[in-house]
Amino acid sequence: MTDATHSAAIPALAQAQSYPVIRLSPEVASSAERWIAVEAPVAIEVNGLGYAVMMASPAGLVEFGTGFVFTEKLVATLDDLIDVTPHEVAQGWLLRIRVAEHCFAAVRERIRHRIADSGCGLCGLENLEQALRPLPMIETAPLAEPSAIFAALAALPAAQMLNRQTGAVHSAALCSAQGAIELAREDVGRHNAFDKLIGAALLSGRAMDRGFVLLSSRCSYELVEKAAIAGVTMLVTISAPTSLAVERSKACGLTLVSLARADNVLVLNDPHGLFTTTIPAADEMTAAK
Structure with a gap:
């Protein structure tokens, strides 16, 4: 361009x-x-x-x-x-x-x-x-540690300047593998905010596969599609997903985390075992009792 x-x-x-x-x-x-x-x-x-x-x-x-x-x-x-x-x-x-x-x-x-x-x-x-167009397969595992999600959630409010002013817009943030917010864009439409973030990353030459994307909205299937097309390896949304969003994430190998809160998150698709390795095995839990 x-x-x-x-x-x-x-x-x-x-x-x-x-x-x-x-x-x-x-x-x-x-x-x-x-x-x-x-x-x-x-x-x-x-x-x-x-x-x-x-x-x-x-x-x-x-x-x-x-x-x-x-x-x-x-x-x-x-x-x-x-x-x-x-x-x-x-x-x-x-x-x-x-x-x-x-x-x-x-x-x-x-x-x-x-x-x-x-x-x-x-x-x-x-x-x-x-x-339901064909999506590219995401072969690369996310680099982010689970703790990075909670770091990004804590940092997001500071990047939501328009939302602090109005309380009526969505945010899309590109986060590093450590959870630092590198880019953030806001819009009244959740799709628009994500498109703006992808555009900003393209124009600035930032890769979108190094960390993850955090969205302030619910997760509908088209947001999963945008993530896959942009090369995002992990998508985190604050609100709940739809069933089609989960199925599409499974189809393209996108790590999907939703209902992200300060105290817990819900992992809907973990194709690379990023989160399952953090859960204690059953025998370890028995031994701990």
Whole structure:
């Protein structure tokens, strides 16, 4: 991708707006101000063709577009992406993306199967074969120790600046093998936050297979798919997964951890035995009694 793409990045935008509210308690009502997360429609255009309309936080749109075309498998490498340019329009934002000509057949094929726009991740895909696309197998074992998950959970609030202000956005964080947060992105949509994180990693040349990704949301199957496509070896989510998310993680060999809390986590898929080795054997537990 050329330097022109980076120069097209929009300046820092207000991601929250202050609104007058009435704070009501059983005893009294009072006037107050509340910061509300900004949500805006972002129309994505690829090589001149309308591709999707997503509801998103209107910041980091170059990163968002980069991650979006990558996880949609419209491009295979950053070299296939020519330009990402956001434009503010009356109704919201227009994200104009140009990809290499040899990638355009994939764009046309995906558009052919779209019948509606949706925030669920299917985006109007016509059939199940298109929805449950083949995923790359993850052969590499995660490098992170189990303790790194708890370190990242403790560090995440400091990286959630917009969420601290509004309490209404999702976060996606790239964490080191020791649990340090290396990159974090926020958005009103959990898919968008993850796409922004993937885009930021691509643009900065950061590998996503060294540590793990921590998401503040529930784990739906399309987040597992994005992780697999981006080369993530372990995905950790704060809320619960769906059954399809678990099955897709098993199909592609992604280590999946959900319901991550400060005191315990739930391991749904552990293909490399990262966690089972930490559980005492039955005879050891008997001997300890």
